[in-house]
Amino acid sequence: MIETPYLLFLGDAPDPLAAKVAQGIRDWRPENAVGQLRLEGCQADMKLPDMTLAEAKAAGAKTLVIGVANRGGVISQAWKKVLIAALEEGFDLASGLHNLLRDEPDLAAVAEATGQALHDVRVPEVDYPIANGEKRRGKRCLAVGTDCSVGKMYTAMAMDGDMRERGMKATFRATGQTGILITGDGVPLDAVIADFMAGSVEWLTPDNDDDHWDLIEGQGSLFHVSYSGVTMALIHGGQPDALILCHEPTRPHMRGLPGYTLPTLETLRDTALPLARIANPACEVVGISVNTQNMSEDEARAYCEETEQRMGLPTTDPYRFGAAKLVDALAAMG
Amino acid sequence: MIETPYLLFLGDAPDPLAAKVAQGIRDWRPENAVGQLRLEGCQADMKLPDMTLAEAKAAGAKTLVIGVANRGGVISQAWKKVLIAALEEGFDLASGLHNLLRDEPDLAAVAEATGQALHDVRVPEVDYPIANGEKRRGKRCLAVGTDCSVGKMYTAMAMDGDMRERGMKATFRATGQTGILITGDGVPLDAVIADFMAGSVEWLTPDNDDDHWDLIEGQGSLFHVSYSGVTMALIHGGQPDALILCHEPTRPHMRGLPGYTLPTLETLRDTALPLARIANPACEVVGISVNTQNMSEDEARAYCEETEQRMGLPTTDPYRFGAAKLVDALAAMG
Numbered sequence: 171m172i173e174t175p176y177l178l179f180l181g182d183a184p185d186p187l188a189a190k191v192a193q194g195i196r197d198w199r200p201e202n203a204v205g206q207l208r209l210e211g212c213q214a215d216m217k218l219p220d221m222t223l224a225e226a227k228a229a230g231a232k233t234l235v236i237g238v239a240n241r242g243g244v245i246s247q248a249w250k251k252v253l254i255a256a257l258e259e260g261f262d263l264a265s266g267l268h269n270l271l272r273d274e275p276d277l278a279a280v281a282e283a284t285g286q287a288l289h290d291v292r293v294p295e296v297d298y299p300i301a302n303g304e305k306r307r308g309k310r311c312l313a314v315g316t317d318c319s320v321g322k323m324y325t326a327m328a329m330d331g332d333m334r335e336r337g338m339k340a341t342f343r344a345t346g347q348t349g350i351l352i353t354g355d356g357v358p359l360d361a362v363i364a365d366f367m368a369g370s371v372e373w374l375t376p377d378n379d380d381d382h383w384d385l386i387e388g389q390g391s392l393f394h395v396s397y398s399g400v401t402m403a404l405i406h407g408g409q410p411d412a413l414i415l416c417h418e419p420t421r422p423h424m425r426g427l428p429g430y431t432l433p434t435l436e437t438l439r440d441t442a443l444p445l446a447r448i449a450n451p452a453c454e455v456v457g458i459s460v461n462t463q464n465m466s467e468d469e470a471r472a473y474c475e476e477t478e479q480r481m482g483l484p485t486t487d488p489y490r491f492g493a494a495k496l497v498d499a500l501a502a503m504g
Numbered sequence: 505m506i507e508t509p510y511l512l513f514l515g516d517a518p519d520p521l522a523a524k525v526a527q528g529i530r531d532w533r534p535e536n537a538v539g540q541l542r543l544e545g546c547q548a549d550m551k552l553p554d555m556t557l558a559e560a561k562a563a564g565a566k567t568l569v570i571g572v573a574n575r576g577g578v579i580s581q582a583w584k585k586v587l588i589a590a591l592e593e594g595f596d597l598a599s600g601l602h603n604l605l606r607d608e609p610d611l612a613a614v615a616e617a618t619g620q621a622l623h624d625v626r627v628p629e630v631d632y633p634i635a636n637g638e639k640r641r642g643k644r645c646l647a648v649g650t651d652c653s654v655g656k657m658y659t660a661m662a663m664d665g666d667m668r669e670r671g672m673k674a675t676f677r678a679t680g681q682t683g684i685l686i687t688g689d690g691v692p693l694d695a696v697i698a699d700f701m702a703g704s705v706e707w708l709t710p711d712n713d714d715d716h717w718d719l720i721e722g723q724g725s726l727f728h729v730s731y732s733g734v735t736m737a738l739i740h741g742g743q744p745d746a747l748i749l750c751h752e753p754t755r756p757h758m759r760g761l762p763g764y765t766l767p768t769l770e771t772l773r774d775t776a777l778p779l780a781r782i783a784n785p786a787c788e789v790v791g792i793s794v795n796t797q798n799m800s801e802d803e804a805r806a807y808c809e810e811t812e813q814r815m816g817l818p819t820t821d822p823y824r825f826g827a828a829k830l831v832d833a834l835a836a837m838g
Contacts, residue, residue: 268699300730301729301730302730302760302761303729303730303758303761303763303764304763305763359698360697360698360699361697361698361699362697362698363694363695363696363697363698364693364694364695364696364697364698364701364733364734364737365602365694365695365730365731365734367698367733367734368729368730368731368732368733369730392736392779392782393782395635395637395702395740395741395743395782395783396634396635396636396637396699396702396703396740397699397702398702398736398737398739398740398779398782399698399701399702399733399734399735399736399737399740400698400699400701400733401733401736402726402732402733402735402736403698403732403733405732406729406730406732406733407729409729424637426636427636427637429637429638429639430637430782441778441779444775445726445732445775448726448727448729448732448764449729
């Protein structure tokens, strides 16, 4: 649906976390990104060649992907200039922002005049049902986090890759704009109408072979008061058989909420599992995924080992050390 | 905003619960309803005079309120005939259905031709913020249920009435179409975009006097897999100081989910309170509201007494026996 390869637009990202979308594409489909375009003051870097629009065009890029998210989502005038120029130079645009490209009169007009496409991947394109709670065939795994942006998508992506290599039946199920931009489909869950959230997750993870695993991309956190309702809908709509606990040990407070501290992994386990068992009494917590990006390799290994012993669950950083331990845990569930 | 008094349209309601909207208006603002209009097979009865459109017009009715909800929401042809006739006879229409009146071409055309208004109270008319989790002044009480439709709105309405009689500062905060139709404002929470659910509840319950209570209308249930995400957003966006547990003891299974049994009041308490304390560490469970509509008076009194002793919390059916016990519990919190 979205033409590749991309030029990744990083804008004036205030910090690397704001460029989560670009980072996801860079990490999981690097062949889809020929370069990056950054504005002054940009604090994110995908370690891709910095390119002008003309250079990217010459390198074969078809679509300018907005790889940076703003809380609340605003398309600034500084961005507009680049986006309009991109359309004029023959790029399509793709975005997961709340503010839709199509709702900006200048972008819509230039897109129409140039014949280029505006892809707003955040917009639901399906009339989702209300969840019916009926048990579905096949197995499902959901990553739940102590906070937002602790590596839930990466965990599911890494497990998906490992399972495919082993010849297991697995499908990554995207629930956010990054995952949708990477894989080409999914449910933009944070843009779904409240009453249909759980139903959209049921729709995304339908009946399947008994030995097939859906690896559902997590969103938010039960402990993040801004987004906990979205997480709850994932837990009940996804009716997971297996939960993976995700954590970033160096985070000083909940993302965007200075007054809120992160829960422990024990508290996450004891909160998420009883809620998951409402929809699937057989659900188990099967492993722990630690985001060690802010730790040295020694620190990271020590933290994973200590956590594995303390919690009695296989623990790894799937991005740094591979997802094998977590996939072993799923395989053991038969 | 919506002109009163109303004629309540009950349609072909398959059971009394489907007419929750009409029942709420009937119970809490009876002076706003001159009569009811029922189609063949209607299983609901508000004990109001059955009226034709002409009779209701003669009795002074200004607005035909659709007082019956359909799961998933469909405006049938049988309904259309009545709605179009109502517009032609000079009624406005008001509806809380998912399907909007304004989206029906025939209704929109007749409304325009006749100059009558179409009120879709389910549609959010505000750009709600993302929740910031900051502590607000004033106090808030939220009713949480073992299931949907167990009396959460009635509990808040009854407490609101009792508190006003006592001269306490209190405001009922509507979060659903019934409450909005009754009070004239509120947040249609189940129609809010996922990311903004908790923020809309913060917006609805802003800073207030230290001795003011918001009585927030509950929605769904943490144990109802179709709607639990909405409930979660209410708990975190509302940052309640006080929770009231709501239960209907004769319900054989979760509403609309034959495979799901209701939790106990103990399980509801132990699930909801830790989640509420994420947003407000001072939150307490202060009372229990039992919906005894399917019990005799003796059974109802015995059930409330047994529950009060077992749980150690003031217990009543606020609709049948008054809300004084629950309001006493709030007053005791200072």
